Amino acid sequence: MMPTPSPSASMYFRGVGTATPPARYTKAECLDAFQKSEWFARLDARAHFVARTVLQRDNGIEARRLAVDALAEVFQIDPNTLAKRFLAHAPKLAASAGQRALVQSGLHAGDIDAVVVSTCTGYLCPGLSGYVVELLGLRADVQAYDLVGQGCAAALPNLQLSRALLTGSTCVHVLSICVEVSSAAMYLDNDPGVLISACLFGDGAGAAVVSRQCQPVGRRIAWTDSTSLINPAERPALMFEQRDGMLRNILSRAVPGLAADHAHRVLNTVLGRAGLGTADVSAWIMHAGGRDVLLALERELGLGPRDLRYSAAMLHEYGNLSSAFVYFVLEAALNDAAPDGWWWLSSFGAGFSCHGALLKVSA
Template sequence: MFLQSIGLAVPARSFAQADVLQTLEKDPTFAGLTEKSRILLRKVLSGKNGIERRHLALDEVHEAFVFQPDAMMARFRRHAPELAGQAARQALTRARISPENIDALLVTTCTGYLCPGLSSYVAEILGLPASASLLDLVGQGCGAALPALDQAAALLDSGRARRILVACVEICSAASFLDDDPGVLISACLFGDGAAAALLGTAPPTSGPSVRFAGSSRHSAPEHREHLRFDHRQGLLRNLLSVEVPSLSARHARTVFDRACAAHGRRADELSGWIWHAGGREVLRALRREFGLTEKDTEPSSSVLRHHGNMSSPSCLFALDHALRNGVPDGIWWLASFGAGFSSYGTFLEVRR
């Protein structure tokens, strides 16, 4: 399977962390938290946590603190199809492929639910053929891009499709919550909105870089599910995030990487690029320690985190796009994602420009 192109989309408005804090401090929700919680929010939003700005599907930042189920659902219903469609259309434009030549569309999300699924709306926006296969992967969390790519590879290998779009979209501002749980508070400071789409095919593109998917692996650890998952409270999604997430992310990423190396005859010293899900500053630090990497090695992910926050499933495709455009050397790369489950995924890429 070859990558033909990547398309990206974010909401028009972005908000500095300091602006979010300033608005939050004036909101009644803030006053309802404990003093310990208020101190934590001030520390995270005003400190150096690796995030400068986040794009959010809001007209004004105060809307982020209106925790009403109908308003949250309306935000997802409006912006998720729109952003996914924008990212997918950009991928098609970059590859110079028309919508009628797409055989299948896979859409991932965990921040909202529609029936029919998002794929129905995105296919309509793009004008895909009525015969195209439409698939929705819902609830895979931050790691969803990689299992979606695995499913695309299976469709291509089976001969049932020649060109496939994978779109990952999250409206995290439609899945936010505030209470005195530290993990919930950190989540409110961490996540942003965005979408990324990958156009995939059985042959390399006629122009631009050649990126071949060259062997994947995965690991599921349900015994660690409670460390990272969505809960439901007052009709809203509430993200549970424990302090163990950075170490668990690194540990399971190592398991996946070692398994992939054994299966595909690779070694770490062969790699010229490391592309990680931008899960957070502490997650990237834990990955650097586990794999003996430098800050330069994780710069594609750090850059995404700095400018967008953690966008959940689109993040690793944003990082891959950054790496392809910003001088990461050709050769063998490792693309990895992880998230709720606890789940972890990775794939080797053969990159030639």
């Protein structure tokens, strides 16, 4: 008999939804567009080599969804164009994912008591939450929160806040949304980290309806425990900086090792409190920064490729979706009828930060 953690309050996933722009671009198409762009001539031979290496070798990514009608638009890189792209697509993607989560939950817009929206690829004031309230027709008295600046790790802090709202207020149902328009945070120069990140990230949104009450039918997905680890000393390894009025991604070679180490420490903390071991986890819902990150996670956690198959599959088809990614992985595991039991949900990113949550899934 499996030991059971004793959470102070329960949070259940009632519905999960995802959304992406319709345009799908393969890495071969991205390389061709880059070589035809004006930017190709602006960058040096080493930059050409880095881009070709990433986009031609097996890097775990085959395609990405980008919020542009043609790849040539990606190379229109100026503050006004990028800001307009974020405003045009982030609210719609967030609302689309939220609507799908609502439908799956069996609830209506009027049932939602709070909405929490995370992003790091653009800035709006009023924030994205107001657009989501408008597009989904949420109540005028809904509690609305915008979280920014947490990078790829943001899904778990978003859900941790959602749980706090369910525990400490009158909220019964909360809508959690992460949305990233990475094509609105494009930056190019000769730095290898900048070029690699430009080749990895895609656009998309993920959402979950979480509640005090579980689904009346189907699977029960209960949030039982979680923890976080934030290490400011490693902040320079992975972060955005403002340059020329735009966001420039800093991506270092240390990231795979940092991700694996921090993920292991967070996992051990929560599993230790529950009296569980790695072998007790039946499904792994992990953020995937890239193929090298997945390989580092396998080594550090003692896992095999099959354990991280959902993360690898989502990375292959969508690229790194930043904060939205783990919703896609969770949806893939549910659609594949992954075995009941203990599921591990984890995200990591800028900060350097890492978060993990233990879920109990049952029929």
